[in-house]
Amino acid sequence: xxxxxxxxxxxxxxxxxxxxxxxxxxxxxYDTTYITVGEQEQIIEPDYWLQQYPPGVEMTYYIGxxxxxKLFFRYEIDNRRFSSYSTLxxxxxxxxxxxxxDLFSEEQSIEPFDTATMEWELSTEDxxxxxxxxxxxxxxxxxxxxxxxxxxxxxxxxxxxxVPRETAPPEKL
Amino acid sequence: xxxxxxxxxxxxxxxxxxxxxxxxxxxxISEPGRLVCLILIVGMFGFLGKYLEKMGW
Numbered sequence: 682x683x684x685x686x687x688x689x690x691x692x693x694x695x696x697x698x699x700x701x702x703x704x705x706x707x708x709x710x711y712d713t714t715y716i717t718v719g720e721q722e723q724i725i726e727p728d729y730w731l732q733q734y735p736p737g738v739e740m741t742y743y744i745g746x747x748x749x750x751k752l753f754f755r756y757e758i759d760n761r762r763f764s765s766y767s768t769l770x771x772x773x774x775x776x777x778x779x780x781x782x783d784l785f786s787e788e789q790s791i792e793p794f795d796t797a798t799m800e801w802e803l804s805t806e807d808x809x810x811x812x813x814x815x816x817x818x819x820x821x822x823x824x825x826x827x828x829x830x831x832x833x834x835x836x837x838x839x840x841x842x843x844v845p846r847e848t849a850p851p852e853k854l
Numbered sequence: 855x856x857x858x859x860x861x862x863x864x865x866x867x868x869x870x871x872x873x874x875x876x877x878x879x880x881x882x883i884s885e886p887g888r889l890v891c892l893i894l895i896v897g898m899f900g901f902l903g904k905y906l907e908k909m910g911w
Contacts, residue, residue: 688905694894701894702876
């Protein structure tokens, strides 16, 4: 026993590492956001929100779209715990600390080691049209429990070019 | 000699296992968790070194 004491201690450290990886690194509640604009899908993985750059600044995600394009959101909450998880999931559109629209609101109950998927879309139909050639920014806030995710959407409204007027063909002499 | 080869193989598997788990899950580990992991890794290799030293390596 005494001869192998250091080996047992090393094995204990190894097992403790595995336990930490599982309990702290895998277990918990994780959310993934999928945003589709046009033909492109962007995925915001859970670790994106854990980044601290620059330090102390709340993480936001930035996405651009043209005015008139619809943004399709798919939101997944992964419950990697041994107990079920119930929460109210809300998504809303904000501009300069003013709530403009409620996009989604639903009570979710997620079974252990299960995933809940929610879908909603953001359209520019209910929003105020910006000046042509400029862009306007909105914030989509997604919240569940005590977590709030902020996604900044930049809508660009392209310049409207005048349609060339049809001119009559020159008269034949 | 054969025993040492087996020990070496075991150590290699442990390191590979930790590496794999770290790559897979380390991004979600909290700051205190990372610190404890670092201490445990240092402890693990320290104890392993001490054991091998006692074995006459």
